[in-house]
Amino acid sequence: MRAPLVATLCILVAAVAGATGLWLGRRHDPVPGAAAAAKAPAQREVLYWYDPMVPKQRFDKPGKSPFMDMMLVPRYADEVAGGGDGVVRIEPGLVQRLGVRSAPARLGVLAPRLRVAGVVAFDEREVTVVQARVDAIVERLHVRAPWATVRRGEPLLTLLAPSWTAAQEEYLALRGTAHAGMEPLRDAARQRLLLLGMDAGSIRALEQRGSAQPRIAVLAPRDGVLAELAVREGASVAAGTALARINGLDSVWIEAAVPERDAARVGPGTPAIATLAALPGQRLEGRVEALLPDVDPATRTLTARIVLANPDHALLPGMFPEVELAPAAPGGERVLVPSEAVIATGLRQVVIVAEGKGRFRAQEVRVGIEAEGQSEILAGIDEGEPVVLSGQFLIDSEASLNGALARLAGAGGDDGGKP
Numbered sequence: 561m562r563a564p565l566v567a568t569l570c571i572l573v574a575a576v577a578g579a580t581g582l583w584l585g586r587r588h589d590p591v592p593g594a595a596a597a598a599k600a601p602a603q604r605e606v607l608y609w610y611d612p613m614v615p616k617q618r619f620d621k622p623g624k625s626p627f628m629d630m631m632l633v634p635r636y637a638d639e640v641a642g643g644g645d646g647v648v649r650i651e652p653g654l655v656q657r658l659g660v661r662s663a664p665a666r667l668g669v670l671a672p673r674l675r676v677a678g679v680v681a682f683d684e685r686e687v688t689v690v691q692a693r694v695d696a697i698v699e700r701l702h703v704r705a706p707w708a709t710v711r712r713g714e715p716l717l718t719l720l721a722p723s724w725t726a727a728q729e730e731y732l733a734l735r736g737t738a739h740a741g742m743e744p745l746r747d748a749a750r751q752r753l754l755l756l757g758m759d760a761g762s763i764r765a766l767e768q769r770g771s772a773q774p775r776i777a778v779l780a781p782r783d784g785v786l787a788e789l790a791v792r793e794g795a796s797v798a799a800g801t802a803l804a805r806i807n808g809l810d811s812v813w814i815e816a817a818v819p820e821r822d823a824a825r826v827g828p829g830t831p832a833i834a835t836l837a838a839l840p841g842q843r844l845e846g847r848v849e850a851l852l853p854d855v856d857p858a859t860r861t862l863t864a865r866i867v868l869a870n871p872d873h874a875l876l877p878g879m880f881p882e883v884e885l886a887p888a889a890p891g892g893e894r895v896l897v898p899s900e901a902v903i904a905t906g907l908r909q910v911v912i913v914a915e916g917k918g919r920f921r922a923q924e925v926r927v928g929i930e931a932e933g934q935s936e937i938l939a940g941i942d943e944g945e946p947v948v949l950s951g952q953f954l955i956d957s958e959a960s961l962n963g964a965l966a967r968l969a970g971a972g973g974d975d976g977g978k979p
Contacts, residue, residue: 606634620956629762643784656802668896670929670936673887674826676864678816682877683867684809686808688781693757693796696721699775699793703804706789710780714805718793719776726776727752735767753866784808809873816883817861818851828853832866833879844868844875848924894928895937901947902927912948920948 608618609632611625618635625632638963661706696719703716712819730750734742741951766773788805791797814834818826831849852863866883868875904927913921925940941947 577783580679581820594668598806606636607631607838608635610635618728620710621812642833648720660856660914663898663901664946665895665937665946665947667893667896667943669893670896670934672887672929674818674822674887676818676883676885677815677816678866678881678883680875680877680879681813681815681883682787682807682809683813684836686784686811687787688784688808689802689804690778690781690804690806692718692719692799692801692803694721694723694754694776696724696776696797698791698795698797698803700791701789701791702750703786703789706786708786710784710786710806712780712783713778715777716780716786717778719797720774721776722774724756724758724776725772725774728766731763732770732772734768740818742773744889778803780806782806782808783810809875811869812870812875812877814866814868814870814881816848816864816866816885817856817859818864818885820860820862822887824850824864825883826864832864833886834866834868834885835884836879836881837873838873844881892905895941895943896934897937897941897947899930899933899935911937913941914946914948 603948608620609622610618611627611630611632614625614627617627619632621635622632622634623789632955642775698717699720700718701716702714703710707971731746731753734746734749737746750763753766754760757778757971758766758905759779784806787807790802810831814832816832826848828848828850832846832848835842836844846866846868848864849867850865852865855862864883864885895908897911901911903912908924909927910922913923915921923940926938928936930936
């Protein structure tokens with residue numbers, strides 16, 4: 561009985577001793593892992609400790625994060641390159657695993673093309689108005705519907721005009737008179753017929769016929785479309801009344817909507833190429849004739865007027881072409897970088913410059929125009945400097961830890977340690 565009791569007492573004493581040692585150890589090391597972290601300065605110089613979830617907050621000693629349920633991470637001096645001048649260093653192996661790509665900035669001329677929508681419209685300079693030369697009554701309409709296609713010399717309508725008949729009778733009477741000195745009067749009567757709208761062929765027919773015609777056939781003066789028919793049969797019209805309006809189709813306008821921000825790059829003479837769904841495979845070339853001084857308040861666009869020849873009348877008003885404008889380059893050669901390399905922070909634009917051996921620098925730049933995946937750099941970097949195209953999120957996080965972007969913004973890098 562005595563031996564088992566002694567063994568039990570020995571086990572209890574050993575357990576108490578172990579617990580006491582553990583308790584004493586925790587008193588000297590209140591946070592697990594702090595002793596291991598404290599040994600770090602002996603091997604590598606620690607600048608500060610930080611919480612990876614709140615990298616801008618810095619601490620001067622190890623411990624547990626007050627923000628997250630995790631231990632603070634040391635930041636070593638050899639991980640910060642460049643002596644606090646905005647350069648960050650990332651292990652080359654990590655850079656390779658994340659597939660960080662870079663490309664050198666190059667010199668070039670960026671001549672962006674504008675692709676805008678347009679609409680085909682009548683050339684207003686190809687409009688002809690048909691008027692009544694004398695007081696008359698519309699007896700018959702030969703073309704009854706607007707937008708009908710008419711040919712030059714085709715009869716549009718027939719008028720009954722008493723004054724027209726009187727002018728013909730006067731001319732025939734003077735022509736049949738053989739008295740000397742009547743030639744000037746005959747010429748004046750013939751000129752009156754011309755002014756009343758009778759052409760030379762109709763006058764010759766009148767001379768052969770020898771009798772006046774009370775009716776006037778009004779002929780189309782040109783090929784085109786009858787855009788407006790202003791009278792109907794039986795209507796009385798006075799001299800000078802507009803009877804019809806004919807729009808020619810030998811040339812048309814394309815009115816292209818140019819965004820306000822690009823208006824300064826487009827002007828008279830700018831080359832233009834139009835493509836239409838109605839004419840597949842055809843590229844219609846022309847030039848901007850004028851940039852109209854009127855901004856549409858709804859779309860914030862200006863209208864660029866392009867004149868195109870239309871000999872076969874294939875272009876019709878109301879069609880919607882896609883217009884490609886090719887404005888001249890605004891200047892000489894500029895530094896160009898891929899647009900994906902530019903980071904817009906809201907207040908400024910930044911590119912990450914790769915300096916080699918895992919060193920990266922955030923550089924503020926001034927960006928010009930952008931087109932075809934390239935951006936002009938007006939100031940900030942020079943030709944040949946490699947800029948990062950992908951993986952900026954990794955470099956940005958490292959720059960935030962080092963305060964590089966804060967220094968770039970002018971906020972300094974020493975306030976991160978303040979709680």
